Amino acid sequence: MSSETGSATHGQMPLKKPGSAIAHRLVLTIGPILIALILGGLILLALGVDPIKYYGYVIQRGLLSPTGIQQTLTRMAPLLFLAAGLIVAFRAGVWNLGADGQFLLAAVIAAASAPYLADFMPSWLAVIIAFVLSTAVAVIWSLVPALLRAYQGVNEIITTLMMTFLGVSLANVLVKLVFLDPSTTVPQTRTLPVADRLPRLFDTTISSGLIFGLIAIVAVHLMMTRTAFGLKLRIVGANTRAAIHSGLSVPHLTVAVFALSAGLCGMAGAIDILGVQGNVRADWNPAYGLTVIPMVFLARFNGFASIAFVLLLSVLSIGGESAARRLGVPTVFTLLLVAIVLIVLAIAEYIDHRHNQAAKA
Amino acid sequence: MSDLFSDVFLGALFFGAVTAAIPLLLAGLGEQMSEKAGVLNIGIEGMMIAGAYAGFLGAYYSESLWLGFATGAFGGIVVASIMVLLCVRFGLNQIVIGIGLTLGFEGLTALLHHFQFSRTYPRLPAADVTVVPYLSDIPILGPALFKHHLVVYLAVLLVFVLAFVYRRMQLGLNLQAAGDKPAALDVAGVDVVRTRAFAVFTTGALAGLGGAYLANIGAGIFVPFITNGAGFLGIVLAMLARGRPFWVLCGALLFGVCLSLTTALQVAGINIPTDVIQMIPFLAVMAMLIMFGRKSSLPAALGIPYERGAR
Numbered sequence: 001m002s003s004e005t006g007s008a009t010h011g012q013m014p015l016k017k018p019g020s021a022i023a024h025r026l027v028l029t030i031g032p033i034l035i036a037l038i039l040g041g042l043i044l045l046a047l048g049v050d051p052i053k054y055y056g057y058v059i060q061r062g063l064l065s066p067t068g069i070q071q072t073l074t075r076m077a078p079l080l081f082l083a084a085g086l087i088v089a090f091r092a093g094v095w096n097l098g099a100d101g102q103f104l105l106a107a108v109i110a111a112a113s114a115p116y117l118a119d120f121m122p123s124w125l126a127v128i129i130a131f132v133l134s135t136a137v138a139v140i141w142s143l144v145p146a147l148l149r150a151y152q153g154v155n156e157i158i159t160t161l162m163m164t165f166l167g168v169s170l171a172n173v174l175v176k177l178v179f180l181d182p183s184t185t186v187p188q189t190r191t192l193p194v195a196d197r198l199p200r201l202f203d204t205t206i207s208s209g210l211i212f213g214l215i216a217i218v219a220v221h222l223m224m225t226r227t228a229f230g231l232k233l234r235i236v237g238a239n240t241r242a243a244i245h246s247g248l249s250v251p252h253l254t255v256a257v258f259a260l261s262a263g264l265c266g267m268a269g270a271i272d273i274l275g276v277q278g279n280v281r282a283d284w285n286p287a288y289g290l291t292v293i294p295m296v297f298l299a300r301f302n303g304f305a306s307i308a309f310v311l312l313l314s315v316l317s318i319g320g321e322s323a324a325r326r327l328g329v330p331t332v333f334t335l336l337l338v339a340i341v342l343i344v345l346a347i348a349e350y351i352d353h354r355h356n357q358a359a360k361a
Numbered sequence: 362m363s364d365l366f367s368d369v370f371l372g373a374l375f376f377g378a379v380t381a382a383i384p385l386l387l388a389g390l391g392e393q394m395s396e397k398a399g400v401l402n403i404g405i406e407g408m409m410i411a412g413a414y415a416g417f418l419g420a421y422y423s424e425s426l427w428l429g430f431a432t433g434a435f436g437g438i439v440v441a442s443i444m445v446l447l448c449v450r451f452g453l454n455q456i457v458i459g460i461g462l463t464l465g466f467e468g469l470t471a472l473l474h475h476f477q478f479s480r481t482y483p484r485l486p487a488a489d490v491t492v493v494p495y496l497s498d499i500p501i502l503g504p505a506l507f508k509h510h511l512v513v514y515l516a517v518l519l520v521f522v523l524a525f526v527y528r529r530m531q532l533g534l535n536l537q538a539a540g541d542k543p544a545a546l547d548v549a550g551v552d553v554v555r556t557r558a559f560a561v562f563t564t565g566a567l568a569g570l571g572g573a574y575l576a577n578i579g580a581g582i583f584v585p586f587i588t589n590g591a592g593f594l595g596i597v598l599a600m601l602a603r604g605r606p607f608w609v610l611c612g613a614l615l616f617g618v619c620l621s622l623t624t625a626l627q628v629a630g631i632n633i634p635t636d637v638i639q640m641i642p643f644l645a646v647m648a649m650l651i652m653f654g655r656k657s658s659l660p661a662a663l664g665i666p667y668e669r670g671a672r
Contacts, residue, residue, distance in 0.1 A: 157596075297457045333472055335465070335468030342460070
C-alpha cells in the first residue's frame with residue numbers, strides 16, 4: 001500500500017513509481033479474489049461440504065491434472081474471443097449485452113455450413129469459409145441495434161437484450177427445422193468429423209482455437225491502446241459530445257464498434273463449434289457471454305488482464321464440472337463464485353478510491 | 362380451423378396469458394420505478410429468482426400462499442438491499458453489480474435448492490381463485506380474466522396506483538427528479554440517496570412478488586433458473602413503456618399472450634416449436650422500434666451514481 005506510507009510521511013500524494021503501481025493493482029486484485037474464495041468456502045461449509053477438499057479438487061482437476069489443464073485451455077478459446085468482443089464495445093461506451101445471441105447464431109451457422117462444405121472441398125477450406133460465414137452472420141445480426149443506436153439514439157442495452165432473446169430462439173428454430181441432421185433422432189445439426197475440425201496443438205488435446213483467441217484479444221488490446229482508430233473509439237466512449245466536437249463521425253464509429261464486437265462474439269461461437277463441439281444440439285446455450293462480462297469488468301477492460309481472468313474462469317468451470325460429478329456440488333457454484341468475486345472486487349475498488357481521495361484531501 | 366378457435370381454446374389462451382403476464386407486469390413496474398429514479402436495475406433477474414425461491418419455500422412450509430408472497434417479496438428486498446448499499450450508497454457501477462447479483466442469486470438459489478430438495482421437485486397445491494361476481498359470467502373472457510388469485514387483481518390495480526403516484530403525488534415528482542436532475546432534488550432539500558433507495562427497495566419487493574407468483578401460481582413448483590429471463594423482459598418492458606405504468610401492462614399482456622399461445626397451440630394439437638412463437642413479441646417490438654424509433658426518453662441521470670458536489 002504505497003499511498004498509505006506516502007501520505008503518512010509526507011502528507012501528500014506519493015510519486016507513483018510504475019513498479020509500485022503494478023504491485024498496488026496486484027494486491028487490489030488478488031486480495032479480493034482470496035476474500036471471495038473464503039466467502040465461497042464459508043457457503044460450502046454451511047452446506048456441509050469441506051471447502052478445502054472442494055478447492056483442492058477444483059485446482060487439481062482444472063489446473064494440475066494433464067487432462068484438466070488441456071480442457072481448461074481449450075475452454076479458454078471461445079471465452080477469449082468473447083472477452084475481446086466485449087472489450088471493444090465497452091471501451092467505446094457501447095453496452096453490447098447481446099453477446100450470447102451473436103455467439104449462438106454464429107455457432108449454428110458454423111455447425112450447419114462446415115459439414116456441408118466439407119462434402120465438396122478440402123476440409124481446411126470448408127472450416128475457413130464456415131468461420132467467415134458465421135462471423136458475417138453475427139455482424140449482420142448486430143446491424144439492427146447498431147443502426148438504431150447510431151442514427152436514432154435508441155438505447156442499445158434494450159435492443160441487444162431483445163436481439164439475444166430473438167437470436168437464441170432463432171438458433172433453436174434453425175436447428176430444429178432447417179439444419180436438422182436427418183440421420184439422428186436427436187434434434188441437432190450434422191456433425192463435423194473430428195478429423196476435419198481445427199487442428200490440435202502438438203500432441204495435446206488443446207484446440208488451436210486457443211492461439212487464435214490469444215491473438216484476437218492481444219490484437220484488440222493493441223488496437224484500442226496503440227492505434228488512432230482505437231483512440232477515436234475511446235473518445236466516443238468517454239465523451240460523445242467531445243467526440244462530435246473534435247469532428248469524429250460518431251454514427252459511423254458506433255456501427256463499426258457493433259460490427260467488431262459482434263464479429264468477435266460470432267468468432268467465439270464459430271471457434272467453439274469448429275474446434276470442439278462439432279455440432280449444435282437443440283436448446284444448447286452455454287451462456288458464456290453473461291459470465292465473461294464480469295471477467296472483462298474485473299480486468300478493467302485490459303486485454304492482458306482479461307487473459308488471466310478468463311483462465312481463472314476456465315479453471316473454475318472445468319474444475320467445477322469435475323467436482324460436480326465427484327463431490328456433489330452442482331456446477332452453479334462456479335456462477336456464485338464468479339458473482340462473489342465481482343462484488344468483492346467492486347467493493348475493494350470503492351474502498352481504494354475513497355482511500356485515495358482521503359489521501360488527496 | 363373451427364376447432365382452433367373453439368371457446369375452450371380461447372379461454373385457455375387468455376387465462377394462460379394473464380398468468381404469464383403477471384410476473385412480467387410486476388417486474389416491469391418495479392424496473393420502471395428504479396429507472397425513473399435513475400438506477401438501471403440489471404439485478405432484477407436476481408431479485409426475481411430470489412423471490413421465486415423464498416416465495417416457494419414460504420408457501421411450501423407454511424402451506425399458505427399469502428405467506429409465500431410475503432417471503433417472496435422479502436427475498437427480493439434482501440437482494441435489493443445489496444444493490445442499494447453498493448450502487449446507491451457507494452455509487453458503484455450499476456451494470457457490474459446488477460450482472461453480479463443476477464448471476465450470484467441464480468447460482469445461490471440453484472445451489473440451495475440442490476442441497477435442500479436434491480432432485481425432487483415438490484409441487485404446491487393449486488391456488489384458490491377469487492371469482493369476480495357477474496363479470497366472470499361473460500362467455501369465454503369471463504372465466505379467463507376474472508377467475509384468478511386475488512394477487513392478480515391487486516397487481517393490475519397497482520398499475521393505476523403507480524400512475525397516480527407518478528402524476529399526482531410529491532413522491533412521484535421526487536422520483537422523477539432523482540432520475541433526471543438529482544442535484545436539483547438535493548438542493549430542494551430531498552435526500553437523493555434515500556429517494557433512490559426507496560425506489561430500488563420497491564423494485565425488489567415487486568420483483569420478488571413477481572418471482573413468487575411465477576413459482577407458486579404460474580408453475581406451482583420451483584426449479585433452478587425458473588425465471589428464465591423474465592427479469593430481463595421486465596427491463597425491456599420498462600424501457601419501452603417510457604415511464605407509463607399502463608404501457609407496462611399492455612406490453613406484459615402482449616408478451617403473455619405469445620407465451621400462452623405456445624402451450625395453447627400444443628394443447629390444440631398443432632405442433633410448432635415453442636421458439637417460433639416466442640420470437641413474435643420480440644419481432645413486434647423490434648419492428649415498432651425500427652418504424653417509430655426515436656430518441657427514447659430515458660431519465661437523464663440513468664445509470665449515473667449521485668455524488669454530492671461532484672462535477
